[in-house]
Amino acid sequence: VQRNNKQDNAPILQALNNYLEKNYVSFHIPGHKNGQLVDQELLAMFQQQLFCFDLTELPGLDDLHQPEGPIEEAQKLGAQLFGAEETFFLVNGTSCGIEAGILSLCRDGEEIIVPRNVHQSVAYGLILSGAIPRYVPVEVCPKTGLALGPSLFKVEETLKLYPKAKGLVLVNPTYQGVAPALKDLVKLAHHADLPVLIDEAHGSHFCFSSSLPPSGLEAGGDLVVQSTHKLLGSLTQTSLLHVQGRRINRIRLKGYLKMVQTSSPSYLLMASLDGARRNMALKGKKLWEEILEEVREIRRQINALPGLDLLDEEDLKGTGFLLDPTKLVISPRGIGLSGEELAKILREKYRIQPEYADNNHVLLIVTPGNSREDLNKLVVSLVLIAKEYGEISDRKVKKIDFPNPPIGKQEVSPREAYNRQFVLLPLPETIGEIAAELVCPYPPGIPVVCPGEKITAEAVDYLRQAREVGAKIRGLDKEGRIAILS
Ligand SMILES: Cc1ncc(COP(=O)(O)O)c(C=O)c1O
Numbered sequence: 392v393q394r395n396n397k398q399d400n401a402p403i404l405q406a407l408n409n410y411l412e413k414n415y416v417s418f419h420i421p422g423h424k425n426g427q428l429v430d431q432e433l434l435a436m437f438q439q440q441l442f443c444f445d446l447t448e449l450p451g452l453d454d455l456h457q458p459e460g461p462i463e464e465a466q467k468l469g470a471q472l473f474g475a476e477e478t479f480f481l482v483n484g485t486s487c488g489i490e491a492g493i494l495s496l497c498r499d500g501e502e503i504i505v506p507r508n509v510h511q512s513v514a515y516g517l518i519l520s521g522a523i524p525r526y527v528p529v530e531v532c533p534k535t536g537l538a539l540g541p542s543l544f545k546v547e548e549t550l551k552l553y554p555k556a557k558g559l560v561l562v563n564p565t566y567q568g569v570a571p572a573l574k575d576l577v578k579l580a581h582h583a584d585l586p587v588l589i590d591e592a593h594g595s596h597f598c599f600s601s602s603l604p605p606s607g608l609e610a611g612g613d614l615v616v617q618s619t620h621k622l623l624g625s626l627t628q629t630s631l632l633h634v635q636g637r638r639i640n641r642i643r644l645k646g647y648l649k650m651v652q653t654s655s656p657s658y659l660l661m662a663s664l665d666g667a668r669r670n671m672a673l674k675g676k677k678l679w680e681e682i683l684e685e686v687r688e689i690r691r692q693i694n695a696l697p698g699l700d701l702l703d704e705e706d707l708k709g710t711g712f713l714l715d716p717t718k719l720v721i722s723p724r725g726i727g728l729s730g731e732e733l734a735k736i737l738r739e740k741y742r743i744q745p746e747y748a749d750n751n752h753v754l755l756i757v758t759p760g761n762s763r764e765d766l767n768k769l770v771v772s773l774v775l776i777a778k779e780y781g782e783i784s785d786r787k788v789k790k791i792d793f794p795n796p797p798i799g800k801q802e803v804s805p806r807e808a809y810n811r812q813f814v815l816l817p818l819p820e821t822i823g824e825i826a827a828e829l830v831c832p833y834p835p836g837i838p839v840v841c842p843g844e845k846i847t848a849e850a851v852d853y854l855r856q857a858r859e860v861g862a863k864i865r866g867l868d869k870e871g872r873i874a875i876l877s
Contacts (some may be wrong), residue, residue: 398468398672402461403453403665407444407658410451420447420655446658455480455656456649465665472672473598474608475615475633477641479648480664482656485592486512488616488632489560490519491647492588495614495640496558497522500804504549505560507798508538508837510590513560514829517805517842524805524841525553526798531835532569534706535720535752536791538835540571542711543579550583562590563597563607566747566836567702567754568718570594570604572711577611586638587611592618594715595631596758599671599679604713613638622758623675625667629660678759685766686716686757692770698725698782699773719755721773726780729861733776741772749833750861791857795837796849799826808843808876815872818854821846824875830866832857840866846875 417424426434426442434442446452453460462480470478481488493516497503500521505513507526517524527541527549540562541549550556559580564570573589580587589607591597595617597606607615615633619625632648634641671678693701702720707713723733734748747754755769802825803811813827824846831838832854839850839857857864858871867873 398472398669400464400468401662401665401669402464402468403658403662406452406461407446407662410446410449411443413451419449421445441659444659444662447655452658455482455652455661456645456654462661465661465668468672469631469664469668470633472668473606473617473631473633474635476635477633479632479634479645480656480661481616481630481632481648481652482628482660483630483652484512484620484628485590485616485618485630486510486515487648487651488630489513489588489590490516490651491644492614492616492632493517493522493558493560494520494647494650495644496520496586496588499806502553502556503558503560504546504553504556504585506541506562508540508565508835509560509562510592511829513590514805514842518809519806521804521806522557523801525549525556525801526841528795528798529837530710530712531795531837532702532706532710534700535567535702535722536834537567537569537702537720537752538565538837539569539707539710539712540565541576543572543575546576547579550579550585554583556585558586558588560588560590561607561612563594563610563612564604564713564715564718566593566718567720567752568593568715569707570597570713570715573605573607573610573612581611584638586613586636588613589615591615592630593621593718595619596622596675596679596717597715599675600683602683603679603715603717608633608635611636614644619664619667622756623667623671624663624758624760626660626663629664629667631664682757682759682761683716685763686719689766689770690716690719693719693721693773696773696777698727698777698780699723700725717757719757721753721755722751723753723776723780724751725782726777727783728780736776737772741768741775743769743772749863751834791832791834791860791862793853793856795835796839796847796853799840799844799847799850801841801843802845803843803876805842812877813874814877815868815870816875818851818867818871818873821873821875822848822851827874827876828866830854830864830873832862832864834862840873846873 453462589612700722730748
């Protein structure tokens with residue numbers, strides 16, 4: 392983490408304060424006029440100050456799409472802190488950064504290499520750009536059945552198969568905190584002079600501790616997108632897009648960022664990014680080291696509980712993947728509960744709201760925003776739950792333990808699949824048809840079918856089995872139908 396004495400400035404916050412000091416009568420957008428035209432309950436909830444700071448590109452402030460003032464300065468401070476050459480503030484989440492990134496890498500009909508377990512924003516980037524995805528199959532965690540990511544070997548193989556590809560997408564880390572062998576993967580791609588776009592939605596904190604996996608920028612990623620809102624304390628929707636090196640056409644990138652972001656970016660959002668950056672610059676290292684210490688301790692305590700299985704760094708030893716310990720993935724199958732059941736008990740009986748649950752797991756995300764009391768409460772609740780339900784050997788919760796089917800042939804581009812007419816067909820009748828949508832069971836969170844692919848008998852069989860064991864399946868409706876091209 393780089394710092395200089397400018398990191399205690401927050402230029403957007405300063406500009407907003409300077410602006411408000413002028414006490415202007417508002418004859419400009421937004422229409423609430425400093426909170427005067429607002430639902431009264433909403434006003435009481437937000438307090439008038441919030442509306443006063445809800446401003447647009449007025450003199451003294453700046454323009455996100457052509458920054459020359461406080462936004463430019465705030466972005467530079469962001470770049471300096473995270474170690475990028477250039478940083479862009481995003482007000483439409485990491486999703487829009489990934490979409491703009493893919494658009495800047497590939498034109499219609501060009502190939503891009505993506506791991507099979509990518510977020511939906513990558514699929515949307517493919518649809519918007521017209522690019523042809525060349526998927527890398529991903530490894531599955533032997534313990535949890537969750538997607539780990541692509542191995543070095545599989546990426547190398549795919550790069551050789553598609554020498555004309557225009558870029559490689561990587562995820563660092565997955566939603567559950569699994570990071571790939573990032574430095575080696577980036578090296579591989581750069582050896583072929585291929586730009587690497589890293590989806591770091593869940594890894595914006597990596598540069599604040601050497602005991603976390605390497606950050607995308609440290610690994611040499613050309614374009615790295617981070618959801619600052621998920622882990623570093625800025626408001627929802629705010630993210631950072633970082634660029635380094637010569638492989639990204641920054642003029643194209645800036646053009647696409649204009650397309651995927653609003654022309655009225657909120658200063659509340661941008662100020663929250665500026666504030667989060669300052670907070671992290673001044674205290675981030677200490678805050679993350681402290682919470683990591685606490686997490687190590689509660690991991691020890693959870694690991695000691697019979698019947699609760701916590702995904703641990705040890706479980707990934709020898710796989711080439713690393714674990715972000717601040718993400719707690721707990722399987723309660725050993726006490727005869729599904730992940731959803733454990734999440735419900737935590738929520739309703741102990742007032743603890745997990746991040747996510749599926750049939751097999753509960754995911755809890757820890758940040759320095761959690762107090763020691765929060766962590767203690769979690770451990771005590773888990774102790775009581777483990778005691779109440781008891782360790783059982785006859786596990787009533789089923790799990791997907793069959794291998795992912797081979798990837799079907801890409802018959803048309805995702806864009807074409809998205810734009811053509813579709814019909815919904817019952818799953819068993821879809822063999823040989825072309826998918827209009829992505830179909831993905833959770834766990835493992837690896838799409839079985841992607842838009843534009845031919846649906847194979849193996850894929851249909853896999854989805855049938857996944858349904859039987861109670862996996863959540865995105866892209867399959869309540870009647871068990873999927874969208875295919877008509
Ligand atoms: C792996 C991954 N990538 C990208 C995103 C998109 O991030 P955002 O919500 O900031 O748009 C998410 C969101 O959950 C995600 O899990």
